[in-house]
Amino acid sequence: MTIVKCERVTKRQGSVQVLSDLSFQIRNNTITGLIGKNGAGKTTLLKILSGLWRPTSGHVEVLNTNPFNSLSVSANVMYIDDQMDFPHTLTLSEILEAGKRFYGNWDSQLAERLFKYFSFHPNQLHNELSKGKASTFNMIFGLVARCEVTLFDEPTSGMDASVRKDFNRALLKDYLAHPRTMIISSHHLEELEEVLEDILLMKDGKTLLHESIDVIRNYAVGLTGRSELVRQWVADKEVLYQEEVGINSCFAVVKNEGLNIDKARHLGMEITPVSASDVCVYLTNPMRGGIDDVFK
Ligand SMILES: Nc1ncnc2c1ncn2[C@@H]1O[C@H](COP(=O)(O)OP(=O)(O)OP(=O)(O)O)[C@@H](O)[C@H]1O
Numbered sequence: 001m002t003i004v005k006c007e008r009v010t011k012r013q014g015s016v017q018v019l020s021d022l023s024f025q026i027r028n029n030t031i032t033g034l035i036g037k038n039g040a041g042k043t044t045l046l047k048i049l050s051g052l053w054r055p056t057s058g059h060v061e062v063l064n065t066n067p068f069n070s071l072s073v074s075a076n077v078m079y080i081d082d083q084m085d086f087p088h089t090l091t092l093s094e095i096l097e098a099g100k101r102f103y104g105n106w107d108s109q110l111a112e113r114l115f116k117y118f119s120f121h122p123n124q125l126h127n128e129l130s131k132g133k134a135s136t137f138n139m140i141f142g143l144v145a146r147c148e149v150t151l152f153d154e155p156t157s158g159m160d161a162s163v164r165k166d167f168n169r170a171l172l173k174d175y176l177a178h179p180r181t182m183i184i185s186s187h188h189l190e191e192l193e194e195v196l197e198d199i200l201l202m203k204d205g206k207t208l209l210h211e212s213i214d215v216i217r218n219y220a221v222g223l224t225g226r227s228e229l230v231r232q233w234v235a236d237k238e239v240l241y242q243e244e245v246g247i248n249s250c251f252a253v254v255k256n257e258g259l260n261i262d263k264a265r266h267l268g269m270e271i272t273p274v275s276a277s278d279v280c281v282y283l284t285n286p287m288r289g290g291i292d293d294v295f296k
Pocket residue numbers: 013014016018036037038039040041042043044045
C-alpha cells in the first residue's frame with residue numbers, strides 16, 4: 001500500500017528552485033534512506049511531507065491526505081530534526097508525558113528504558129542539552145511515539161559514533177517489532193546501510209534513483225588495471241568515476257549493466273564491489289574525478 005506519494009512536486013524559496021518535478025511513491029512498512037549532498041532538497045521535502053511547508057506546485061499525499069496543515073497527519077506523522085523546539089519551560093520528563101498524551105501508540109516503557117540507558121535526568125531542560133544529547137532525546141521521542149510515518153531529518157547530527165550505532169540498532173529493533181513507515185535523511189549512509197530497505201537519492205531537487213538497497217549495492221563495480229586497458233575497456237560504458245592511481249594504473253567505477261566481468265578479469269583487471277554509499281557519492285558528484293578534478 002502506498003503511504004507517501006509525490007507527483008511533480010516543485011518548491012521555490014525566493015529565487016531558488018529547491019525541488020523540481022519530484023515524483024515518487026513509498027510503500028507502507030518500509031525504511032527509506034533519503035540521501036543527497038548538502039542542499040539537494042532533503043529537508044525541504046521532509047518538511048513538505050510532514051505538513052509544515054506547502055509545495056509550490058504538484059500533488060502530495062501522506063496517509064491518503066494532503067499533509068499541509070492537516071490535523072490527522074500531525075497526529076500520525078512525526079518529523080524529527082535537530083531544531084526541535086519543545087516548550088522551554090517543560091522538563092524532559094514533562095515533554096515525554098505530553099508526548100504520551102498526544103500520540104496514541106506511545107510506548108512509555110520503552111521511553112523510560114531509553115531515557116535511563118542514555119543517562120538523561122528527568123528535570124533537565126531540552127534547551128540546556130548538548131547538541132548530541134538533544135538529538136538523542138529527539139530520537140527517543142520520535143521512536144517511542146510509533147507514528148505510522150516517522151520522518152527523521154539528520155537524526156544523528158552531533159551524536160558520537162557509539163550513540164549513532166546505538167541509534168541505528170534501536171531503530172532496527174523497534175521497527176522489526178513494530179513495522180511502520182520511516183524516511184531517514186542522512187549523511188552517514190555507510191552506517192545506516194544495514195537498517196535501510198530502500199534509497200531515495202536526490203540531486204538538485206530531483207529524484208536521481210529510488211531503488212532497494214540490494215539493487216544499489218549491485219549498481220556499479222570498480223575496475224583497476226593498466227591505464228590504457230581500463231580507459232579502452234570503459235570507453236563505451238557508463239563511467240561514474242575515474243582516476244589515475246599510481247604509475248600507469250587507473251581505477252574506474254562503471255555501471256554494472258551488461259558487463260562481461262569474466263572477460264575484464266581475464267584481461268588482467270581487478271574487479272571490486274562498490275558499496276551503496278559510494279554509489280550515491282559517485283552518482284551525485286558534479287565531476288567524474290571528484291575533488292581531484294579541482295586541482296588539475
Ligand atoms: N528559506 C529559504 N530561502 C531560500 N533558499 C532556501 C530556503 N530554505 C532552503 N533553501 C535552499 O534550498 C536548497 C535545499 O535546501 P535543503 O535544506 O532542503 O537541503 P538539504 O538536502 O536538506 O541540505 P543539507 O544536507 O545541507 O541539510 C538549498 O540550496 C537552500 O539554500
